[in-house]
Amino acid sequence: MDPHLLRTYVTVARLASFSEAARALGYTQSAVSQHIAALETDLGLPLLTRRPVAPTPAGERLLEHAGALLLRLDAARADLDRFAAAPRATLRVAASPLALHARTLAALPATGVTLRGLPPEQVPVAVVTGEADAGLVDGIAAPSDPLPPPDVAPLAATGVAEEPLAVLLPAGHPLAGRAGLRLDDLADARWLDAPDAGIPLDRLRAVHGGPAGGGFRTALRYEGTDTRTLLALAVAGHGLTLLPSPLAASVPGAVAVPLVAPRLVHRTELLLPPGVPAEPTGPVAEFTRRLRG
């Protein structure tokens, strides 16, 4: 279970080919073959079928473990590297689309910022691997409740903003006249699922906690990270979506109806690598101070 072998294994599984993986990793086919053989011998199980190359059930399991392991390994290295590294002059922020709004944008220093837009689930990864100095993620939760922490390596999360939620309806929608909506009333409706741009339906089902996570069927799934597209899809009637009220209210051609029950908010959190709690100066410190202050 050498990490090198695991890395080779996940690459082979991802590319579904020994030769491709060899090229990607800078090995020969032979070496890759030996890696896989070593793993299979060690574990006493076949991990991949050949022709076509695909993970066996046991291989699927190993994939989950290997992914988490390699990520944690990178995280550890990044964390230790921070100890030695000189404080950097530039601030690299990873942020999910809806985590960027007036409050957070205002806190960005005027200069020397690299802002990388990522799907929400990738933001913690970027912070933990040291690709970003800070992260901004959004999600839904009960008021003043934290978002569910990602199960990647430890991260310090601080809430920096909470806004009410609203359902975005195309003008003329039967429910568009309502003063407020309850989530229960919408469980049977058709929804947009935009896990990378908006709020994943899974999260909705989780907080709804209804009958074994049922309901909230997907009308259309959008896999990009462009919020404007998401809004346009909602306006065009491709499905419902939940948004922070201020944003929802600003969409022309649509009506934003407040969500009144259950009591949920759109929450934005600042993610920082743990430890080194208060480096006194530098762009990271300035950014966090302006967000928290």
Next chain:
Amino acid sequence: MDPHLLRTYVTVARLASFSEAARALGYTQSAVSQHIAALETDLGLPLLTRRPVAPTPAGERLLEHAGALLLRLDAARADLDRFAAAPRATLRVAASPLALHARTLAALPATGVTLRGLPPEQVPVAVVTGEADAGLVDGIAAPSDPLPPPDVAPLAATGVAEEPLAVLLPAGHPLAGRAGLRLDDLADARWLDAPDAGIPLDRLRAVHGGPAGGGFRTALRYEGTDTRTLLALAVAGHGLTLLPSPLAASVPGAVAVPLVAPRLVHRTELLLPPGVPAEPTGPVAEFTRRLRG
């Protein structure tokens, strides 16, 4: 960052000696020295001071990462091993002291059981590393809320019992006459902290959520796992402790006063390795069926 090196590193740190670690691992002192040197060179940081041997700040950090990494590595191996292993005839259960009560004991098969008593925090580890086939942990939570999942590798948790909570007071205690107590009223009292036998005070502070986790000062800390000792300490007036009501009510020489606010229960959960969801037969299946059914 080879796992072998990490394993050597944590051993050296734990034993505070290169030579001891070498003996423990079956290496020579020389090899251990080379391992540590390799790690320090790789990371570009000193990890240990010599004479005395103790982790530097960076080394402390690496210890946290390394522990989690090595645990996940063992977990992955154990998980994959389960795929190949024949279903076992004997059931090995790891349980925290307060997780063992009428309900859970009744579910144990009449024969072929190995029951290992462990501190609550060790139970998930035992399950995840395959040292136990199932785990029983206890803790406090809001009614029908799950316990906070341990951040070790994935585990399937099912609630199997919830009981009301009571404060155990020595007979003659000023509050012993009360019909019910509120946690707020007790935040300034002196408590027993028995994280391995009872409910850790940290958890109490966490669910209380009061002013930055203050209050609940420790009068006496008991580090064993013997519940009888914990009860005796409470009876002898060494501090307050929170217990499941049925247990608290059965203690001679003490009074059990129900906890009325906040609404909390003592919850017991069954922990199982994930995946292989429903193996149809065998002692594990029987045990889980009797617990859930």
Next chain:
DNA sequence: CGAATTTACGCACGGCGTAATGATC
């Protein structure tokens, strides 16, 4: 001076590449 870590050095094994073999569509 003694205990314990570091460095020097040699050898053995592991792991990669080249090249030949084998399997599968």
Next chain:
DNA sequence: GATCATTACGCCGTGCGTAAATTCG
């Protein structure tokens, strides 16, 4: 028959142990 994975085999480098040197209490 072509493509792709496996096996055979030789070489290089890593990593261990033995043993000498060094450091620190």
